[in-house]
Amino acid sequence: MTEKIDDLMPPVEYITEDYKGANKLKDKRVLITGGDSGIGRAVALHVAREGARVAILYHSDEDSARKTREGIEAEGAEALVLQGDTADSTSCTDTVNAVVAKWGGIDVLVNNAGLQKPYASQEDISDDDWRMHFAVNMDGIFYTTRAALNHMGEGASIINTTSINAFVGNADLVPYTATKGAIVGYTRALALQLIDRGIRVNEVAPGPVATEIQLVFKDYDEDMLKNMASPMGRMGQPYELGPAYVFLACRDSSFVTGQTLHVNGGMIANG
Template sequence: MLDDSDVDTRQDRQPGREYRMSREPDYEPRYPGSGRLKGKRVLVTGGDSGIGRAVSVLFAREGADLAIVYLEEDKDAKTTCEMVEEEGGRCHLIKGDVASKSFCEKAVKETVDCLGGLDILINNAAEQHVETEAEDISEEQLKRTFATNLFGYFFMAQAALPHLKKGDSIVNTTSVTAYRGQVLLVDYSATKGAIVSFTRALSQQIAGDGIRVNAVAPGPIWTPLIPASFPEEKIESFGKHVPLGRPGEPNEVAPCYLFLACEDSSYMTGQVMHPNGGEMVGS
């Protein structure tokens, strides 16, 4: 049990720590597994917390072994790894920065060496920084946001593709902000729009190889990135603007990744799923 000194409404560093959140996100799968990923080897970036944690635990319940890439959140990563193992999956933790091409190559190699191969890549790591005025976004912040949110996805895909085969898949995390923007997250929104285009272009390029590339565009989901990004007044009202009137939980988003990663979506590539609480956006 955490005491009051261990929890925060507002956190001061990216990408945030789940164990310090004032209300823990709901990441546990909602239903028994059915073996939809039995024997699959999966690499999840940003898998230590939030949506990445929920995806990792759900995939393990469905029979997958996982390699989880995380930046620096050792405690969260260890908890996720323990949850994966409790579900019967193997879990290998890889600490590092996806903005580095050499690290992405190292992470994929470690995954293949430890798990015996790679069948599914989940590109999910991200960061975001609130700025009320576009002209106040520094060159350093702009480069950093694109390096993590877009270049990291590109580098991981480049490293993973030589190991993927017919029937394998890549799932990228974009965002509702790619479709409607976000006035406080101009650079972040730009990266998420680029991820949509990246998904569509790459899916066409490798469709002939039988490898599918799709994306998920979450709306307001309660993850560590929220208290690590917004002031307290924004956190209190977070997610209440959508038709369903509340933020979503990571375990409400994870099934989209499962659907796109497994054979249930075998006739889908270049597509985006929208778990966003009812916002109507262009696809």
Template sequence: MTDQQQPMIHEEGLPGHESTLEPKPDWAPRYPGSGRLAGKVALISGADSGIGRAVAALYAREGADIAILYLCEHDDARKTVEIVEREGRRAIAIAGDVGDKDFCDRAVAEVIDRFGRLDVLVNNAGEQHPDKDITDISEEQLRRTFQTNIFGMFFLTQAARPHLGKGAAIINCTSVTMYQGSKELLDYSSTKGAITAFTRSLSENLVGEGIRVNAVAPGPIWTPLNPSGGASEEKLEHFGENTPMGRPGQPNEVAPSFLFLACEDSSYMSGQVLHPNGGTVVNG
């Protein structure tokens, strides 16, 4: 066993391709842009599909150039590049594993070389593997889930930090499972708890530098993550029905939370978490 586990892309089709998913998730922004990110550069991990794609599309509509980090879904990444370019903005797609510190360093260096600046970092990439019993979670899976979901956030933030100045924003993706728990996602929900603590601590660390750090905790959202193996068949059959709204959310219902936290609309917020989760009331 090495210190770094390789991506578990062999397991049941993970991380999943949006191009093969039916019905297709709704990623398109719902309203005209108003220049809230004009002239900014945003780096978004996991931006090839799902929530990341919707955030990339919305940020581009609001005037930002976009760096798309993704693992191996080249078709989805090309589609996201096209979406950004149709909004009149520049885009680059960089394939690699955010759990690899060297990749994160190289990716940020490429963003700076291409765009000359970095204003918004969105730590969105993540993976999950359902298990009904804690004894079913292999050491490989446990290490890999933490490596992607929380180590990757540390690595990307470390690489980006020298390029983030006053007015920059970092937005991390946590989950409703951090607040509710999840009996089938023990390792995943544990990483989401770590992400929330990371967000609050990093906010305290950087707020004096004029850099705001916040998070978004989505509920059940229709993305490739769950139907590609991230949820059991039983859970998928009734996906999102346990929310007060009685349905799963769409990526473009989550993206506005990421926009709000990236722009000056949230200039007096740091260390906070927004909850687009279908009406589920949680603490925090």
């Protein structure tokens, strides 16, 4: 599934024909926040190909959510598309309840919704902008996870999306980087808390990936968007992230918890 989202970016690929599903998530109930676009859509399509039932939460882009639904259903999987706001506790709880009402529980939760906005200096960051980053990127993970845990049993998996920026920093993305660092700490602590319940908690730390979230640089510094690359000389593609989430969601990673899976094209990660 390929899509052109901007002339300054390469065509975005969410899944390729080369990826062969093996029923690793057959009949599993998967909820993905921010599942309508970017990495979230790639994850949705990959878990669908592995036989899962897939629910996605999107914020406002109905067209993008429709395309993801169509992609999930094209894989022969059942789709549930929900609109909501991860910054709102009630919205997160309602989302979880809708999934449970339809399928009876949740086996895999992927906390992927997020936003980023660049700032040249600390003085440019307003109180509202600072809180907005934490509300969407961190509070939403807590709200959704807290609600979902009431409906997750032994063998379930929680996967959070952090970022390479949490480990190496980013001078232009201070609020975003701070939230991604918080996600790292939350993931490690929650993994320990849930070990006795048999629920694993891990995270994926992408490097620069060709997704809609990068378009914030278009008005900030167009050259940054044009030149965004890993040591491999290019941005990653969403389809290159999808299998990492599948691994952490399925039994292949049954002895993995509290860990960060770095998918960054060779960028150094200090931890």
